[in-house]
């Protein structure tokens with residue numbers, strides 16, 4: 032078995048794990064009513080770009096190895112580091128879903144009876160789920176030895192991240208006022224003490 036095949040197999044495990052974790056929360060979250068939303072055309076475009084980079088392009092590469100001309104032979108170290116990043120991403124992804132519970136939504140929604148979660152994994156970071164997505168994008172770059180399929184996750188999710196956190200934080204500030212402002216003042220976005 033080549034390192035490319037092992038990397039692709041590990042990426043498939045990551046994608047399936049991501050789907051399994053998300054599926055049960057998505058089903059449960061559907062029952063919680065939406066009180067306010069900051070969705071719109073810009074959010075739809077951001078989500079489509081992210082899905083293309085994190086799901087569609089790597090999925091096509093995993094199934095067909097397209098585009099072959101942009102592939103290279105990876106080292107064992109690259110694939111091992113990719114597996115570590117993937118494991119970190121899945122653990123953090125699960126923890127953040129569990130912490131948000133019925134407050135979770137795939138996009139920018141405030142639920143009825145929405146509570147601001149500020150404990151556990153959310154006590155030091157405001158966007159730990161997005162940190163899990165960054166780890167997932169790094170894992171994809173390491174596990175898929177192809178310049179398009181590997182790097183598309185960083186570009187796709189990076190676009191969503193940098194264009195979404197502003198609107199998301201404005202929505203949270205509108206919904207929670209001083210409680211959110213105090214929370215924002217004592218926490219980082221994704222890297223404690225840095226950003």
Ligand SMILES: C[S@@+](CC[C@H](N)C(=O)[O-])C[C@H]1O[C@@H](n2cnc3c(N)ncnc32)[C@H](O)[C@@H]1O
Nearest residue numbers: 134136137138139140146147148158159160161
């Ligand atoms: C895809 S989740 C991402 C959550 C967060 N940005 C993160 O990276 O962990 C987006 C939804 O989570 C909700 N949300 C974000 N931070 C929250 C918090 N601290 N407490 C409760 N709900 C939150 C918002 O209502 C938003 O619609």
